[in-house]
């Protein structure tokens with residue numbers, strides 16, 4: 001039976017970030033991923049300044065520069081008239097303000113950059129086709145059991161196996177899930193298939209009464225990512241791989257501006273995801289086993305911080321394991337002490353943002369202008385986001 005210092009279960013963005021953070025500190029790690037090949041969803045992801053700060057500290061700045069998109073601005077648009085407000089600047093101005101830029105990626109590109117960094121430090125660090133079905137532990141070791149009947153042990157196990165985490169269920173039982181009444185749509189468009197006026201390095205938020213739609217460039221500006229959320233109560237599956245149809249997506253945005261219709265029509269394969277909430281977990285660790293990312297604090301995507309929080313987790317849990325390797329209780333209690341309140345605040349505030357994004361009065365012209373002035377202008381946005389982007393996980397003393 002293979003024996004390691006640390007096992008990470010799950011090879012998503014978050015599991016890979018944890019493996020890289022551990023290897024960078026000289027801690028041997030083995031990652032086990034259920035899929036037969038490493039892959040990520042065909043969708044975009046925004047990484048705010050607090051996330052790029054950690055990725056740069058892990059040595060990824062150059063690899064990311066080859067695939068990132070750096071939007072020059074962010075705009076707000078009225079759902080039916082298309083009226084446009086400049087919202088806040090990104091890219092260079094984020095780097096000036098927070099020290100690191102706000103970047104947009106194709107998830108597959110970010111995932112590949114992390115996987116390459118991991119395997120350049122330990123070529124056989126990632127084992128594929130290994131579905132964890134159970135975990136267990138003694139005072140000295142933790143153990144992972146796989147669907148194929150094999151087992152592996154380590155001093156510590158980290159469950160980074162996502163929103164439907166097997167490790168979480170094994171430690172704490174199944175969590176209660178509540179449907180939010182919202183469905184997320186997403187899809188990618190080759191930039192050159194869009195009308196010329198939409199082919200820009202700008203992130204755009206379309207605000208409307210019962211939904212919003214956001215689009216931003218990824219992969220050096222070669223693709224436009226579209227993600228939208230709409231109130232709907234007839235879809236209950238949380239999955240990155242369930243396809244919807246263009247007609248269904250367009251029906252959800254019936255009456256919206258012609259640019260929104262053009263974006264929806266241009267998406268080759270739209271995917272849909274039902275948004276669920278789970279009660280916050282009071283603890284994430286038991287003995288030598290802990291959780292990180294969506295496995296312990298899944299969040300609604302209204303702040304674009306789910307993966308970023310988990311990247312911060314990865315950096316901190318690695319620092320705690322380096323410092324307290326001989327004291328498992330301390331290693332994970334210190335990790336939770338540092339991370340619990342911040343991630344809980346993100347989960348809470350993302351839920352609060354939902355109310356703002358789905359204001360039914362946005363259907364009225366005057367109410368829309370009021371909402372822009374009240375909720376979306378620069379100073380309000382600073383109040384909402386600066387505490388997120390200023391946080392420096394790499395400077396926290398463990």
Ligand SMILES: Cc1cc2nc3c(=O)[nH]c(=O)nc-3n(C[C@H](O)[C@H](O)[C@H](O)COP(=O)(O)OP(=O)(O)OC[C@H]3O[C@@H](n4cnc5c(N)ncnc54)[C@H](O)[C@@H]3O)c2cc1C
Nearest residue numbers: 010012014034046132161162293294301304305306307308
């Ligand atoms: C519509 C939408 C938009 C979003 N936009 C953003 C954004 O812009 N920025 C941001 O920071 N966050 C965003 N998020 C949140 C973000 O997508 C998640 O927080 C992030 O993907 C979680 O990563 P993860 O690695 O924890 O989980 P996953 O990405 O789910 O990875 C889990 C991995 O574990 C593997 N696995 C699962 N079970 C097992 C098992 N039993 N054994 C072995 N392997 C297993 C899976 O195959 C997978 O590879 C968004 C979410 C949604 C729904």
